[in-house]
Amino acid sequence: MATTVDRCCAPITSAPLSQADAAELAVPLKAVADPVRLRLLSMIASAAEGEVCVCDLAGAFDLTAPTISHHLKVLRTAGLIDCERRGTWVYYRVVPETVARLGALFAPFTPPAAGEAGQTEPEKTTAMA
Numbered sequence: 001m002a003t004t005v006d007r008c009c010a011p012i013t014s015a016p017l018s019q020a021d022a023a024e025l026a027v028p029l030k031a032v033a034d035p036v037r038l039r040l041l042s043m044i045a046s047a048a049e050g051e052v053c054v055c056d057l058a059g060a061f062d063l064t065a066p067t068i069s070h071h072l073k074v075l076r077t078a079g080l081i082d083c084e085r086r087g088t089w090v091y092y093r094v095v096p097e098t099v100a101r102l103g104a105l106f107a108p109f110t111p112p113a114a115g116e117a118g119q120t121e122p123e124k125t126t127a128m129a
Helices: 019-031 035-045 054-058 065-077 096-109
Strands: 081-086 089-094
Touching: 019 065, 019 096, 035 054, 035 065, 035 089, 054 065, 054 089, 065 081
Parallel strands: none
Antiparallel strands: 081 089
């Protein structure tokens, strides 16, 4: 006799993360779990030139320069940002591959925007003369 299994939720439709992938992605996620680091990453990512001088970042916070440097080091160690020294100053830029990988992690949870996934805008009709 066949029995049906009552499910409380919809079945999983895509492969969940492997243990290795989860451990790898946890590193940058932990790095951005701090509000200061999340804000630093946002400031660097939104820079019009694609990079930001540490001198511009430090002035945006009520924190000491060593504290800002520590937070930047955590982001750098997590692979979220990279830096280049030019004379006295250090310039920071986002590592697009790492940020894209984090974005892809959450993409399945994002509902499609209007006009995507088969949704179309109503066609405009014009009156014929």
